Amino acid sequence: MFADRARIILRSGKGGDGHVSFRRELFVPDGGPDGGDGGKGGDVIFEVDDGLNTLVDFRHRRKFSAKDGEPGGKRRCHGANGEDLVLRVPEGTVVKEAESGKVIADMSGENRRQVILPGGRGGNGNMHYATSTMQAPKYAQPGQEAIELEVFLELKVIADVGLIGFPNVGKSTLLSRVTNATPKIANYHFTTLSPNLGVVDLEGGGFVMADIPGLIEGASEGVGLGFEFLRHIERTKLMIHVVDAASVEGRDPVDDIQKINAELATYDEELAKRPQVIAANKIDAISTEADDVDPVQRLRDAFEPQGIKVFAISAVSGQGVKELLYHVQGMLRELPQETTIFEQEYDPQLHLAGKPLPFTVTKSEEEENTYLVEGPRIEKMLGYTNLESEKGFQFFQNFLKDNGILDELEALGIRDGDTVRIYGLQFDYYK
Numbered sequence: 001m002f003a004d005r006a007r008i009i010l011r012s013g014k015g016g017d018g019h020v021s022f023r024r025e026l027f028v029p030d031g032g033p034d035g036g037d038g039g040k041g042g043d044v045i046f047e048v049d050d051g052l053n054t055l056v057d058f059r060h061r062r063k064f065s066a067k068d069g070e071p072g073g074k075r076r077c078h079g080a081n082g083e084d085l086v087l088r089v090p091e092g093t094v095v096k097e098a099e100s101g102k103v104i105a106d107m108s109g110e111n112r113r114q115v116i117l118p119g120g121r122g123g124n125g126n127m128h129y130a131t132s133t134m135q136a137p138k139y140a141q142p143g144q145e146a147i148e149l150e151v152f153l154e155l156k157v158i159a160d161v162g163l164i165g166f167p168n169v170g171k172s173t174l175l176s177r178v179t180n181a182t183p184k185i186a187n188y189h190f191t192t193l194s195p196n197l198g199v200v201d202l203e204g205g206g207f208v209m210a211d212i213p214g215l216i217e218g219a220s221e222g223v224g225l226g227f228e229f230l231r232h233i234e235r236t237k238l239m240i241h242v243v244d245a246a247s248v249e250g251r252d253p254v255d256d257i258q259k260i261n262a263e264l265a266t267y268d269e270e271l272a273k274r275p276q277v278i279a280a281n282k283i284d285a286i287s288t289e290a291d292d293v294d295p296v297q298r299l300r301d302a303f304e305p306q307g308i309k310v311f312a313i314s315a316v317s318g319q320g321v322k323e324l325l326y327h328v329q330g331m332l333r334e335l336p337q338e339t340t341i342f343e344q345e346y347d348p349q350l351h352l353a354g355k356p357l358p359f360t361v362t363k364s365e366e367e368e369n370t371y372l373v374e375g376p377r378i379e380k381m382l383g384y385t386n387l388e389s390e391k392g393f394q395f396f397q398n399f400l401k402d403n404g405i406l407d408e409l410e411a412l413g414i415r416d417g418d419t420v421r422i423y424g425l426q427f428d429y430y431k
Contacts, residue, residue, distance in 0.1 A: 013041025
């Protein structure tokens with residue numbers, strides 16, 4: 001099955017922690033702080049690879065992580081930066097935030113490479129916190145946390161012209177005749193399980209044509225395979241609506257076009273307004289009895305007053321195909337040449353950067369006027385900070401304030417003089 005969608009989890013690299021150490025050398029017994037900075041975490045980057053045409057690489061793997069930055073070291077040694085994670089995708093891949101469906105990036109046109117999740121910033125070593133009054137700081141800054149985000153990848157093919165219509169009307173046959181594409185062709189519904197692209201080479205300029213898998217009534221509501229491939233029409237500038245003019249399967253070609261256009265409008269009203277040309281196919285199989293109504297003329301009477309040109313063709317013999325293609329070429333010249341690009345609606349750096357730490361603040365049920373604060377990074381911070389020094393205690397207070405912990409305590413009703421317990425340590429609260 002054609003892999004044109006995937007749901008994956010991305011994680012940027014965590015920043016390396018700053019280091020606490022002091023210069024200790026022969027004849028320098030009381031050297032100053034020399035703890036180095038932590039390295040930056042790796043970015044998660046999406047990059048277009050022209051050699052890819054599906055998202056199959058993301059089908060069997062769920063989580064992708066960049067490398068963490070290394071912690072700083074002694075003697076002002078800077079930790080190594082984490083290695084970036086580069087995910088290669090086919091052109092036309094749209095990256096969306098999984099929960100909201102909002103667009104993060106459209107890997108199309110000039111956008112060949114984009115950082116989706118930045119790595120965490122490395123923490124400062126204790127060498128940054130020395131002052132004239134605090135010459136031996138025993139605390140350092142932890143690295144910025146990694147960002148984790150679930151995204152939805154969706155491939156929307158890039159083509160100038162899309163072939164649409166019911167199954168088994170001859171779209172694949174037409175594509176194989178006019179381009180270098182070699183789609184599988186058989187007399188079965190939904191033979192085409194993936195969009196096939198080919199280049200139409202004409203004097204005066206060619207164009208890219210895509211055979212969109214056969215739609216059916218109800219496709220916009222998820223019936224059949226149509227819903228899964230309607231997205232591939234979204235970038236096309238023009239559509240060739242292929243119908244079986246000979247009614248080989250007993251369907252009415254006029255009714256077919258009306259039904260498909262209704263599906264397009266239900267899926268996206270803008271699609272229904274996009275320029276169309278009708279290719280009345282299989283004219284070599286039309287009955288020639290005198291009393292039969294000319295189906296091509298019926299199509300012209302029904303749609304040409306709406307400005308939709310009808311061409312009688314035979315994809316098998318090639319009859320009428322050249323006239324159709326040159327007419328399409330002329331229409332494309334009058335249409336905007338830019339590829340449809342989906343604008344960014346969601347920026348992970350704005351939505352997730354600076355996100356509050358995971359922590360819990362609860363009121364003790366056993367001790368009156370006592371509050372309990374817990375969280376993995378809070379515990380880690382305590383290991384870095386010398387709370388006995390004034391600067392160290394102020395550093396820790398700012399950490400609690402910046403991450404919303406003090407606000408949470410106030411929301412629970414804490415008052416001056418109440419007790420705050422944090423992993424075995426006890427503080428009196430004063431605003």
